[in-house]
Amino acid sequence: MTDLAEKKHLITRNLQEVLGEDRMLEILKQRDLKIYWGTATTGRPHVAYFVPMSKIADFLKAGCEVTILFADLHAYLDNMKAPWELLALRTQYYEAAIKAMLTSIGVSIDKLRFVRGTEYQLGKEYTLDVYRMSSVITEHDAKKAGAEVVKQVDHPLLSGLLYPGLQALDEEHLKVDAQFGGVDQRKIFTLAEKYLPQLGYAKRVHFMNPMVPGLTGAKMSSSEEESKIDLLDNPANVKKKLKKAFCEPGNITDNGVLSFTKHVIFPLMKEGETFKICRASEHGGDVEYTNFDDLEKAFEKEEVHPGDLKASVEKCINKLLAPIQEIFKDPKLQELTKKAYPPPTKAKGNANAATDEITPSKLDIRVGRIVEVSLHPDADSLYVEKIDVGEAEPRTIVSGLVNFVPIEEMQNRDVVVLCNLKAAKMRGVESKGMVLCASIDEPKLVEPLLPPKDSNPGDRIIIEGYETGEPDDVLNPKKKVWEKLQADLKTNDNLLAVWQGNKLISKVNGNPVMTKSMKNAPIK
Structure with missing residues (x-):
């Protein structure tokens, strides 16, 4: 692919915001872009992870070099969301799950670089940069930068204040031109643009996905069971969760089911494929859509019923999950799943209490x-x-x-x-x-x-x-x-x-x- 306009379209489509578009275009005139996407290895990945995966597919189609960072150290620093003793296991699970997702959508993992944060974040050069960063960054800026990402408490641990600066340093130590993430990371991205030049490093480009609503209408969360579909959920569970999903007739703003079609299903469709709504002839019969805008307009006019939309999305999700679940039939991966995410232990004599911890x-x-x-x-x-x-x-x-x-x-x-x-x-x-x-x-x-x-x-x-x-x-x-x-x-x-x-x-x-x-x- 040599067409600059086509590369720009693939790289930026469906994004909410781009910081540094001029820098991106200057680099693209000379060579392909180097981008990284990081994910903290905390709760189990779920279907919403197909949103960044579909963008990674776009980046690869545009010829970009893509690095996926398993941010294991960040997972611990964010209020210890991943306990230290489970950190390595959860990182292994994330690596297996992300690779399986990319395989499911037809992305060759041979074109990707996978890096674990602890592979370089414990080294001398990175550690010295952490000290250098801490000598210029203010407590106010560090707390503000992490406000949308790091768990906020009245008496924050120092680890949560370090988190945004460390993520900024990742851009330099991974030797990339750009970082990709959700718009909830915007304050971390602007912090990177402010402070990396103070350390003598280049300002990077930043790509931001919108925050896609979960099935309840709020942000899809790893910790909220009914708001997300797990990668290993069987078809019965997918049907059950989609049945409960918030999908109000005509509502196109807080609709997680509709958003999933926009950010996952349509971008992943191959040339000639359509999104098919199957319905009885008395309700208008089957209808096919080649682009999301037409589907959105039809849903807004209530020409497409929420139940019919859910049924079609259900088929697409099960199709995406089937290859992943086939990969996870491997006994080693099943054992890894149990160890990385052990079920909560019941306190003796109290079937309702998960632990004696006061939460x-x-x-x-x-x-x-x-x-x-x-x-x-x-x-x-x-x-x-x-x-x-x-x-x-x-x-x-x-x-x-x-x-x-x-x-x-x-x-x-x-x-x-x-x-x-x-x-x-x-x-x-x-x-x-x-x-x-x-x-x-x-x-x-x-x-x-x-x-x-x-x-x-x-x-x-x-x-x-x-x-x-x-x-x-x-x-x-x-x-x-x-x-x-x-x-x-x-x-x-x-x-x-x-x-x-x-x-x-x-x-x-x-x-x-x-x-x-x-x-x-x-x-x-």
């Missing part, structure tokens, strides 16, 4: 609706509320909101309720839960949290990053589980309820818990 997955937080409210007969500052939390009968909960919310505003109000506190008598009335509020002491202000948009009584509230595991039946008061977890519950600058920076969201639709007006207030 927010222990909390049973639900949306509640106050169906009846009255003043406490023996306490002027307390309400006695009957709250529907999705059970056969409403719960009785006592809360100290008399001085902050008028009684007429309490009736039929939707609230956020902690349901697994040990029942306690409050001035003679047994309370079986707590209405969660943003609260500050001086001046004394209390504001009930706002449940997620489009939620119903009984909907579970979970904390992002802690989606797995079942809540305890009753929080152990002797171990002060609630007190320890509550210390990190607060509202943030954007009025979102968070735990150590991780949003409280609906397990049903992913929408966040918020507060009406109180920023940076403890949640009690």
